[in-house]
Amino acid sequence: xxxxxxxxxxxxxxxxxxxxxxxxxxxxxxxxxxxxxxxxxxxxxxxxxxxxxxxxxxxxxxxxxxxxxxxxxxxxxxxxxxxxxxxxxxxxxxxxxxxxxxx
Numbered sequence: 001x002x003x004x005x006x007x008x009x010x011x012x013x014x015x016x017x018x019x020x021x022x023x024x025x026x027x028x029x030x031x032x033x034x035x036x037x038x039x040x041x042x043x044x045x046x047x048x049x050x051x052x053x054x055x056x057x058x059x060x061x062x063x064x065x066x067x068x069x070x071x072x073x074x075x076x077x078x079x080x081x082x083x084x085x086x087x088x089x090x091x092x093x094x095x096x097x098x099x100x101x102x103x
Contacts, residue, residue, distance in 0.1 A: 030086075
């Protein structure tokens with residue numbers, strides 16, 4: 001017995017295969033300070049804010065709040081750590097998930 005997979009289905013399966021995400025620029029990404037959940041909101045990362053970051057670490061597999069989106073984790077002076085995503089939609093999904101799982 002031969003199983004035939006339509007070409008479109010095969011392409012979709014290949015597209016779903018895990019891959020290593022490539023770093024994207026922090027400047028122009030969308031982020032929120034996850035250490036300040038009461039005031040956190042997704043916002044575009046400006047040059048001024050990017051310059052405040054002391055260090056950023058890229059997480060290609062995501063796993064922030066159980067989501068697969070890659071992101072940067074950027075520390076800033078004071079008690080501040082901004083999670084930066086490539087798109088506003090990824091940022092909003094992470095923020096909503098964080099809030100939904102808050103104590």
